[in-house]
Amino acid sequence: MKLFWVLLIFLKISFVKSQNRTCGMGFTLVLDKCLIVFDDGFPHSYAEQSECVTMYGGTLVNIHNAIENRAVSEFAISKNLETFWIGAFCFSNQTSSCYSDDYSGPLKYSNFHKGYPLIEKPSNGCVSMLTKGGQAGRWINSDCQKSYLSFICELPSIIINPAYSNCHDKFNGFCYLHGFGNMDYAESYCQQNNGTVMSIQSQMENTFVQYRLVTEWILLGAKRVFQNSYAWADGTPWGAFDNRNPVDRSLETLDCLVFYQLNGFWERTDCSLKQDFxxxxxxxxxxxxxxxxxxxxxxxxxxxxxxxPCTWQLVTPGAYPITIYFTEMANGTTVELYDVNMQLSQEIKQSGVYFDAKTNILNVAHDGVGSFKAVAKAQTYHD
Incomplete structure (x- = not known):
């Protein structure tokens, strides 16, 4: 009984948190998820490649904790579903061998019926949820090809922001605004619109871009800084998700990346080439x-x-040294600039000045005394 009240309290909290979020395209907001039901019977393999992916850029519903499990179960019951596919697959009878369809790795939460998972052959590792009687919310595994079940499709919910009510493409807290031009133009255009050239941070976002943005080639907000390493324009770490084509035949001297809609891979491209972004x-x-x-x-x-105290390592593609512009600086503030070898190059003590680095790497340090703001750009941006 105590667990029930804990779950109920958390559900109420979760619904309150979701009040600034919404869904589109006929989806229903459940906690922070957008869900839609496909209630005809389908094998799991079809469900994974159905309109859920190709039309919406979504996945089968993924469940990461007891709160989500209860909410999804109640949503399914309200839609008169009996047993339905969820986004999980098991390779053996151990729950540690079960993985989420959203590419987040092994399941950190599961709610299997007693005796499950029970994997007797490779094809019956697909996971479904029951909704009837005392077993409602429990999971079992079924044959991926021979079992025909309903399924629930999931998308991230959309943050409500009246300023972007006319934005056509929204996903997981972002508006995706289309433009056309080379990388220099794209960076300037996106900054003017309070954004950055698109980065892709997960397989789910990659799927969204592939099936929802529907543009054959899309310039990405990444530039090469070393032989095999890139940096995202929005400052997110490179490498958390990397979907570069392993057999990319483009010239290795090209410093930008482009998204290819046909297969979802990223390939090298010329930064000066005008294209969709x-x-x-x-x-x-x-x-x-x-x-x-x-x-x-x-x-x-x-x-x-x-x-x-803070430090920053600023980088640009290899051909372009960095310039840093100090736009604001309080009295008594000192910012130290170091070269790629960590040799002190300059101390900055006032605003309205800039410093031209000699290479594409500039290290910046501030001891925490005073305050400042600065803008770093490639030296090709000089007027």
Whole structure:
């Protein structure tokens, strides 16, 4: 009984948190998920490649905790579903061998019926949920090809922001704004629209781009800084999700990346080539971000003083040295600039000045005394 009340309280809290979120395209908001039912019977393999993916860019519903399990179960019951596919697959009878369809790795939560998972052959590792009687919310595994079940499709919910009510393409807290031009133009255009050239941070987002943005080639907001390493324009770490084509035949001297809609891979491209791009604009109110203690932070970018001592490693593609412009600086503030070998190059003590680095890497340090704001750009941006 105590667990029931804990679940109920958390459900109420979760629904309150979701009041600033919504769904589109006929989806229903459940906690922070957008869900839609496909109630005809389908084998699991079809469900994974159905309109859920090709039309919406979604996945089978994924369940990560008891709160979500209860909410999804109640949603399914309200839609008169009996047993339905969920986004999980098991390779053996051990729950540690069960993985989520959203590419988040092994399941951290499960709610299998007693005796499950029971994997007797490779094809029956697909997971479904029961909704009837005392077993409602429990999971079992079924044959992926021979079992025909309903399924629930999931998308991230959309943050409500009246300023972007006309944005056509929204996903997981961002508006995707289309443009056309080379990388220099794309960076400038996106900054003017409070965003950055699109980065892709997960397989789910990659699927969304492939099936929802429906543009054959899309310039990505990544530039090469070393032989096999790139930096995202929005400052997110490179490598958390990397979907480059392993047999990319484009010239190795090309420093930008382009998304290929046909297969979802990223390939090398010429930064000066004019092509389609998307600005990725946060829908939540912008929070001041000092980017304190960042490494491989791609210019153009803005940095500012944090709550204490901070360092920044600013980078641009190899051919372009960095210039840093100091737009604001309080009295008594000192910012130290170091070259790629960590040799002190300059101390900055006032605003309205800039410094031209000699290479594509500039290290910046602030001891936490005073405050400042600065903008870093590639030197090709000079007027």
């Amino acid at each position: 998307y600005c990725k604009i946060p829908l939540e109110p912008k929070v001041e971000d000092s980017k304190c203690n960042s490494t491989m932070l791609m210019a153009p970018t803005e940095i500012s003083s944090g709550d204490g």
